[in-house]
Amino acid sequence: MKLRHYGPPPKDRNDWKTIRSLIPYLLEFKGRVALALLFLAAAKVANVSVPLVLKEIVDAFEQRQALLMLPVFLFVAYGLLRLGNSLFGELRDVVFVKVLQRSIRRVALKVFEHLHRLSLRFHLERQTGGVSRDIERGAAGIRFLLNFMLFNILPTILEIGFVAAILLVKYNPWFAIVTLATLVVYIGFTLWVTEWRMIFRRTMNEMDSKANTRAIDSLINYETVKYFNNEGYESRRYDETLQAWEKAAIRNQTSLSLLNTGQSFVIAGGVTVLMLMAGHGVMTGTMTIGDLVLVNAFLIQLYTPLHFLGFVYREIRHSLADMERMFGLLDRFPEVPDDxxxxxxxxxxxxxxxxxxxxxxxxxxxxxxxxxxxxxxxxxxxxxxxxxxxxxxxxxxxxxxxxxxxxxxxxxxxxxxxxxxxxxxxxIGIVPQDTVLFNDTIYYNIAYGRPEATREEIVQAAKHAHIHHFIESLPKGYDTVVGERGLKLSGGEKQRVAIARTILKRPxxxxxxxxxxxxxxxxxxxxxxxxxxxxxxxxxxxxxxxxxxxxxxxxxxxxxxxxxxxxxxxxxxxxxxxxxxxxxxxxxxxxxxxxxxxxxxxxxxxx
Missing domain, CATH: 3.40.50.300 (P-loop containing nucleotide triphosphate hydrolases)
Structure with missing residues (x-):
């Protein structure tokens, strides 16, 4: 099956607009966000300070007097900084979790309410399985975007700034220049390859939604499939979409391996050059062993989150792609709006x-x-x-x-x-020709006409619709679950439930x-x-x-x-x-x- 959507990203897509749309949800808890950012900065200060203390420990041992007295204070400071980095990170997560979960809840509710505001034409044309999967992926994308963009990209950029400033002040400017040049090459390569890879991600999303649509549509119409012995036909239709998804997934993973390999080459090159420069400094006496350890620790400390930054950026781009369809639903305007x-x-x-x-x-x-x-x-x-x-x-x-x-x-x-x-x-109350019930109890479906009604009113409505005695004859009575779309009831029973529901509404x-x-x-x-x-x-x-x-x-x-x-x-x-x-x-x-x-x-x- 030919994939039709390999091509340049859509020009009307605006990632910054998507990101900006989340800001109001963050501003609902300004104090928590500010406190979380404060803990974030404290964690990074502690993290950057660890190599500085490690350098002092190494230099102290390098000197003769270190044999006479153990630098206990430096070891304690080293341990406290390590603890501080972890502790401040956990405190940041504790403070921010309410902001994160509330934002996801607000967006999901907004999409749900908006779908109910859209016109009947939209709902007659929509594919339930695809819309459901779009919302599911979109919510997961919001979770990842808020969590990782704020607490991985921002702190990594902050740490890069700290390290570059320390290298520039304490050592030869070439250390900072090589470090920043490596970062620029790394980030540029990551952005370029990731943009190219987004084609495959979007195709995976489309095929995933289409497969889910076909699966749910087939299961909803289970009896029709059985009537016509079309299980094999449904399986083939489902597998056609899965084949397209499989091809896109393989290309997505292959391109990911290419990206990871390229990033490793860039990082290895930068680390090698910096270590050669530090080794030369030790040999010429312009740097101590502690300085060499400091540079090495900085590089490990810097490039590890930087490598993770590449992963985070890729996932953020994926999350934005996942959110495209969900926010696209919000861009659909009601065909019949109120004045x-x-x-x-x-x-x-x-x-x-x-x-x-x-x-x-x-x-x-x-x-x-x-x-x-x-x-x-x-x-x-x-x-x-x-x-x-x-x-x-x-x-x-x-x-x-x-x-x-x-x-x-x-x-x-x-x-x-x-x-x-x-x-x-x-x-206005209506009893439609094709009655569809909620997958809940008979009581719930009748009460849906007026949810605040008393049980006596609901029973009275059932009596008026000539269905009360039938309900009472069931083992669970009014608590009988009717199944999806009310399929456990006959057509006449569903119709009488619908009549009772309308009677209860009192229009x-x-x-x-x-x-x-x-x-x-x-x-x-x-x-x-x-x-x-x-x-x-x-x-x-x-x-x-x-x-x-x-x-x-x-x-x-x-x-x-x-x-x-x-x-x-x-x-x-x-x-x-x-x-x-x-x-x-x-x-x-x-x-x-x-x-x-x-x-x-x-x-x-x-x-």
């Missing part, structure tokens, strides 16, 4: 009015054409028609998942585009989007009677497939290809012998023929 300072919807009569509404999901495909109707307060309006006629789009527009292309939707005279979406949806406006489509005839009749009781006094929009369920509607709209072609009561529409009458007669015929098509009666109609 600034949008007021709450004030509902008194709950009258719903569609005024000459046009709507298109895509510019070249118009769904609704001049749809105009009113649902007076407390009335029930039904919409019928063939699939694809735009019926369910009415509910999506009423909830303002999309904005109309032309015209407007009013509730009690208020344009729903001018009020807050939260207040709008608080007044002024009700929407039933083929609410009884998954129920058998007995359950449907029982719930239809109950829904009629629930809808009494509510403004109700019913999107129906079976016409027998909306015979009592105050008004019925017949839609074809996004247009209202007929309107009136059940009796009026039958009398006109038009589109509604044709649908009615067709469904009556289907009801009469259904027993003849049933398997086991000796007659099986052709498919």
């Amino acid at each position: 600034p300072d949008a007021p709450d919807l004030a509902v008194t009569r709950a009258e719903v009015r569609f005024e000459h509404v046009d709507f298109s999901y895509e510019p070249d495909r118009q769904i609704l054409h001049d749809v105009d109707f009113v649902i007076p307060s407390g009335h029930k309006l039904a919409v019928v028609g063939a699939s694809g006629g735009g019926k369910s789009t009415l509910a999506r527009l009423l909830f303002r998942f999309y904005d109309v292309s032309r015209g407007r939707i009013l509730i009690d005279g208020q344009d729903i585009r001018r009020v807050s979406q939260r207040s709008l949806r608080a007044h 002024r406006i009700l929407v039933f989007d083929e609410a009884t489509s998954a129920l058998d005839s007995v359950a449907e009749k029982a719930i239809q009677q109950n829904l009629a009781e629930i809808a009494a006094g509510h403004t109700t929009l019913v999107i129906a497939h079976r016409l027998s369920t909306i015979m009592d509607a105050d008004q019925i709209l017949v839609m074809e290809a996004g247009r209202i072609v007929e309107r009136g009561t059940h009796a009026e529409l039958l009398a006109r012998a038009g589109a509604y009458a044709r649908l009615w007669n067709l469904q009556l015929k289907e009801e009469l023929e259904r027993p003849r098509r049933a398997v086991g009666n000796g007659i099986v109609s052709a498919p």
